[in-house]
Amino acid sequence: MLEVHAPHQTMHTWKDFFIHIATIVVGLIIAVGLEQAVEAIHHRHERSELRQTLRRESEQILKDSRSTNAALA
Numbered sequence: 001m002l003e004v005h006a007p008h009q010t011m012h013t014w015k016d017f018f019i020h021i022a023t024i025v026v027g028l029i030i031a032v033g034l035e036q037a038v039e040a041i042h043h044r045h046e047r048s049e050l051r052q053t054l055r056r057e058s059e060q061i062l063k064d065s066r067s068t069n070a071a072l073a
Contacts, residue, residue: 002031 004024 002028
């Protein structure tokens with residue numbers, strides 16, 4: 001969960017206000033970027049596991065079908 005805290009001092013000028021807003025925006029962009037990077041790494045790992053599982057399952061299905069064909073012939 002992202003939390004945004006109010007400034008400890010009052011803002012006296014528009015420049016202070018925009019600096020504060022820019023700081024918040026940059027912080028949020030960094031946080032979202034890091035979150036997306038972690039998600040991309042996680043999805044890549046899941047995709048790799050899925051491919052390995054599908055390959056093993058396909059090999060087992062081919063093996064079973066070959067043995068069934070040999071038994072029927």
